[in-house]
Amino acid sequence: MDAQARAVDTETRAERSDHGAIRLWLRMLATNRLVEMRTRRLLLERFGTTLPRFDLMAQLERFPGGLRMSELSKRMMVTGGNVTGITDLLEREGLVERAADPDDRRALRVRLTRAGRRAFAAMAAEHERWIIEAFAPLAAREMAAMAALLARLKTHVRSLEGPDA
Amino acid sequence: MDAQARAVDTETRAERSDHGAIRLWLRMLATNRLVEMRTRRLLLERFGTTLPRFDLMAQLERFPGGLRMSELSKRMMVTGGNVTGITDLLEREGLVERAADPDDRRALRVRLTRAGRRAFAAMAAEHERWIIEAFAPLAAREMAAMAALLARLKTHVRSLEGPDA
Numbered sequence: 001m002d003a004q005a006r007a008v009d010t011e012t013r014a015e016r017s018d019h020g021a022i023r024l025w026l027r028m029l030a031t032n033r034l035v036e037m038r039t040r041r042l043l044l045e046r047f048g049t050t051l052p053r054f055d056l057m058a059q060l061e062r063f064p065g066g067l068r069m070s071e072l073s074k075r076m077m078v079t080g081g082n083v084t085g086i087t088d089l090l091e092r093e094g095l096v097e098r099a100a101d102p103d104d105r106r107a108l109r110v111r112l113t114r115a116g117r118r119a120f121a122a123m124a125a126e127h128e129r130w131i132i133e134a135f136a137p138l139a140a141r142e143m144a145a146m147a148a149l150l151a152r153l154k155t156h157v158r159s160l161e162g163p164d165a
Numbered sequence: 166m167d168a169q170a171r172a173v174d175t176e177t178r179a180e181r182s183d184h185g186a187i188r189l190w191l192r193m194l195a196t197n198r199l200v201e202m203r204t205r206r207l208l209l210e211r212f213g214t215t216l217p218r219f220d221l222m223a224q225l226e227r228f229p230g231g232l233r234m235s236e237l238s239k240r241m242m243v244t245g246g247n248v249t250g251i252t253d254l255l256e257r258e259g260l261v262e263r264a265a266d267p268d269d270r271r272a273l274r275v276r277l278t279r280a281g282r283r284a285f286a287a288m289a290a291e292h293e294r295w296i297i298e299a300f301a302p303l304a305a306r307e308m309a310a311m312a313a314l315l316a317r318l319k320t321h322v323r324s325l326e327g328p329d330a
Contacts, residue, residue: 020300020305020308020309020312021296021297021299021300021301021303021308022293022296022297023308023312024300024303024308024311024312024315025200025296025299025300026242027312027315027316027319028193028196028197028200028315029197029242029243030242030319031193031315031318031319031322032193032194032197033242033243034319034322034323034326035190035193035318035322037326038322038325038326077191077194077195077198078194078198128187131186131187131190132186132187133325134186134190134318134321134322134325135185135186135189135190135318136186136321137317137318137320137321138186138189138314138317138318140185142314143185143186143188143189144185145310145314146189146311146314147185147188147189147192149303149307149310149311150189150192150193150196151192152302152303153196153200153299153300153302153303154192154195154196154199155302156299156301156302157196157199157200157203157299158199160203160298160299161199161202161203
């Protein structure tokens with residue numbers, strides 16, 4: 001099959017198939033990108049910090065006992081950050097600390113320090129305001145409806161990826 | 166205000182405020198991450214390529230006359246990729262080329278080569294199948310409803326960011 005034939009075939013199939021999924025996915029990506037870019041800009045302007053740093057602290061905040069690096073990596077919501085590098089930076093600034101894992105003395109857990117919890121609380125309060133402001137045009141029942149559809153989507157994609165996803 | 170008081174205050178406000186927006190945003194992030202991770206894995210397994218490379222080629226595919234680097238960066242759907250670095254790699258592989266901009270001979274545009282268009286068509290066809298498969302649990306009218314809500318969200322967030330967003 002030459003290039004011309006393949007290109008036509010792809011286009012033809014795209015026209016016949018349900019294009020709703022692709023269009024929705026591109027819109028999800030674009031919306032996410034917009035909200036994420038705004039969050040990145042505001043975090044930098046208001047707190048001189050980055051989204052991966054904020055994300056890492058947000059994950060730790062939910063686990064006062066700390067997380068192993070592998071768990072922390074899995075829980076990060078944004079991609080592209082180097083978890084070890086970010087942890088090193090935050091540790092140097094006294095916002096996180098590494099401590100021996102009580103379940104396995106050879107392993108380490110990362111957790112927020114007292115200063116880290118305080119810094120995160122200030123950022124999280126502002127972040128919440130930015131998100132509420134971004135989602136303002138949607139009514140509560142519209143947000144609930146979208147959240148329910150996303151829950152079904154998540155469950156399905158997880159099942160496609162197998163038990164470890 | 167000490168750390169303790171601030172933490173309690175944040176929590177208290179979070180409980181009182183409309184938490185729907187935060188919960189929805191976290192679910193959007195998590196769903197996006199799942200679909201994106203699956204796409205990254207499949208692109209690597211099936212085509213030995215990365216999502217930023219696929220994304221860059223997808224943007225160029227829509228502009229047969231090519232795009233300037235600045236336009237290309239703005240249009241990328243995934244963040245974290247180095248657009249110049251990816252372009253250099255794809256150029257070395259003969260999939261994209263830089264050519265003088267007909268509107269401004271001192272500027273360059275990047276565009277897909279014939280080989281690039283062929284390679285992209287093959288990837289795009291598979292990518293479409295993966296996305297349709299991921300979104301299979303949603304009915305067409307549910308996808309349309311979600312797309313409509315996202316459109317309102319996008320317009321609003323763009324307006325918060327000003328005319329250049």
